[in-house]
Amino acid sequence: xAGFDLSVTDKLLTTTRAVRKRLDxxxxxPDQIIRDCLELTLQAPTxxxxxxxxxxxxxxxxxxxxxxxxxxxGAGTYLTESQKKAEAAGKVQxxxxxxxxxxxxxxxxxxxxxxxxxxxxxxxPPNPPQRxxxxxMGSIMPAVWSFQLALRSRGLGSTLTTLHxxxxxxxxxxxxxPEGIMQVGLLPVAYTIxxxxxxxxxxxxxxxLHWNAWDGEQA
Numbered sequence: 001x002a003g004f005d006l007s008v009t010d011k012l013l014t015t016t017r018a019v020r021k022r023l024d025x026x027x028x029x030p031d032q033i034i035r036d037c038l039e040l041t042l043q044a045p046t047x048x049x050x051x052x053x054x055x056x057x058x059x060x061x062x063x064x065x066x067x068x069x070x071x072x073x074g075a076g077t078y079l080t081e082s083q084k085k086a087e088a089a090g091k092v093q094x095x096x097x098x099x100x101x102x103x104x105x106x107x108x109x110x111x112x113x114x115x116x117x118x119x120x121x122x123x124x125p126p127n128p129p130q131r132x133x134x135x136x137m138g139s140i141m142p143a144v145w146s147f148q149l150a151l152r153s154r155g156l157g158s159t160l161t162t163l164h165x166x167x168x169x170x171x172x173x174x175x176x177x178p179e180g181i182m183q184v185g186l187l188p189v190a191y192t193i194x195x196x197x198x199x200x201x202x203x204x205x206x207x208x209l210h211w212n213a214w215d216g217e218q219a
Contacts, residue, residue, distance in 0.1 A: 122180030
């Protein structure tokens with residue numbers, strides 16, 4: 001054994017949820033907590049050990065408001081229409097997710113911290129093949145997850161969103177992000193209201209597991 005308390009580790013891994021409606025939008029978040037969590041992301045793996053991640057932390061109220069406007073512009077009517085379709089089809093859980101996402105869109109400016117993970121792309125060849133993009137995302141998403149786990153362990157929540165990327169150039173202009181740096185999302189960060197998060201409902205492992213060869217897909 002490696003000396004870890006598996007019950008604590010497993011709870012952290014299975015209860016780090018996408019938090020939206022339970023973000024405490026009224027409670028300030030100390031800068032140092034964000035720095036501590038981001039410090040841990042520097043240990044995440046990266047392709048070819050290039051360590052190309054970059055992080056933009058936005059606490060300025062005016063810039064958060066502007067990012068929220070960019071986000072809502074990117075979302076358009078997607079969230080409300082998707083919620084209606086899900087509810088009409090009897091997909092209650094999907095409807096709840098879209099409702100939660102719409103709440104976040106409506107209140108994004110009030111999240112005390114916005115964190116935008118980025119990755120360097122100035123070294124990529126023109127029209128890179130699929131394997132390059134796979135490696136690129138594999139060089140930033142582990143760091144994003146490390147950040148979210150670190151937040152959860154300190155009583156904070158987040159959710160990885162991408163809707164603002166439809167107008168990512170506006171966010172780049174707002175924040176002075178140079179060419180060669182690609183935004184991969186936006187995480188609103190806040191303390192959580194309560195701490196009683198539970199594992200999400202997921203399909204059984206055997207429905208998605210293929211051992212040694214692809215053996216078909218469950219209906």
